[in-house]
Amino acid sequence: MADTNVERPTTTKPAAAARPRATAPALAAKAALARSMLESYSLSGDRLKSKRRPVVKVAKSTTSGDARPRETAVPRNVAQLRPSTILTTSENSGPERRTYLTEDEVERLMKAAPSPRDRAMILVGYTHGLRVSELVNLRWSQINFETGRIAVKRLKGSEDGEHVLRGREIRALKALKRSAPIGSRFVFLSRRGASMTRQAFDKMLRAAGAKTGIPDVHAHLLRHGCGYWLVNMGLDTLSLAAYLGHSNVQNTKRYARVNADRFAGLWQD
Numbered sequence: 001m002a003d004t005n006v007e008r009p010t011t012t013k014p015a016a017a018a019r020p021r022a023t024a025p026a027l028a029a030k031a032a033l034a035r036s037m038l039e040s041y042s043l044s045g046d047r048l049k050s051k052r053r054p055v056v057k058v059a060k061s062t063t064s065g066d067a068r069p070r071e072t073a074v075p076r077n078v079a080q081l082r083p084s085t086i087l088t089t090s091e092n093s094g095p096e097r098r099t100y101l102t103e104d105e106v107e108r109l110m111k112a113a114p115s116p117r118d119r120a121m122i123l124v125g126y127t128h129g130l131r132v133s134e135l136v137n138l139r140w141s142q143i144n145f146e147t148g149r150i151a152v153k154r155l156k157g158s159e160d161g162e163h164v165l166r167g168r169e170i171r172a173l174k175a176l177k178r179s180a181p182i183g184s185r186f187v188f189l190s191r192r193g194a195s196m197t198r199q200a201f202d203k204m205l206r207a208a209g210a211k212t213g214i215p216d217v218h219a220h221l222l223r224h225g226c227g228y229w230l231v232n233m234g235l236d237t238l239s240l241a242a243y244l245g246h247s248n249v250q251n252t253k254r255y256a257r258v259n260a261d262r263f264a265g266l267w268q269d
Contacts, residue, residue, distance in 0.1 A: 097216050099254075100224035101126070105214055112208040120172040121188055121201060122208075122222065128152055128163050129226035129244045132219035136196045138187045140180075143173060158245035227255040 186195040209217030
């Protein structure tokens with residue numbers, strides 16, 4: 001029987017060689033690398049967002065001999081945009097869209113209108129600051145020729161009111177009344193005898209604007225034009241809000257643009 005108490009030789013692993021201590025130049029290189037990595041990232045909230053790299057535009061060569069794409073570097077100050085992003089700057093943006101019509105422009109549109117009905121619609125809409133829906137839905141029951149008044153029925157939560165009809169309005173409306181079918185309820189009718197539509201009026205107004213050289217014309221500019229004309233004539237804010245049917249005076253602030261001629265003669269030298 002073999003002796004189990006025989007001592008087995010023990011094997012010892014060689015001691016691991018000690019790591020050399022990092023020198024000052026090596027520590028400086030690691031610190032510079034860490035700083036460069038931190039500079040390429042910015043902390044936003046709980047996420048680490050990588051800064052956007054310089055944009056590189058790739059353009060394929062048009063020559064048949066060079067089939068490889070050619071890379072053209074784009075300046076760093078040009079940001080990469082999503083396809084749906086639209087930039088408007090002073091260099092590439094067009095002229096500012098108009099916000100209202102002047103009295104002279106309204107007169108030019110009336111002269112370019114093709115029919116007495118269209119001229120009357122422009123005049124009434126501008127004089128009383130009507131929205132296009134309020135204009136096309138105007139009924140004869142709202143017109144009182146005896147008193148020379150018009151009952152304005154406002155929409156969009158605005159307040160109704162009663163306005164005075166101008167003499168040229170009365171003449172234009174009476175001419176339409178004489179030519180209107182018997183029993184018609186609406187003031188402005190289409191060729192088929194139905195009430196005028198918003199789209200048809202806006203189309204006519206745009207055509208008149210193109211004919212007279214007035215760009216970007218639409219029906220709501222008549223209402224804004226009325227507000228700006230009244231404030232330039234010296235009408236106070238509360239009266240203007242009541243005339244346009246504003247239930248909130250804050251909506252009347254947009255008409256604070258006034259004509260500088262109103263202030264002429266305030267200072268006497």
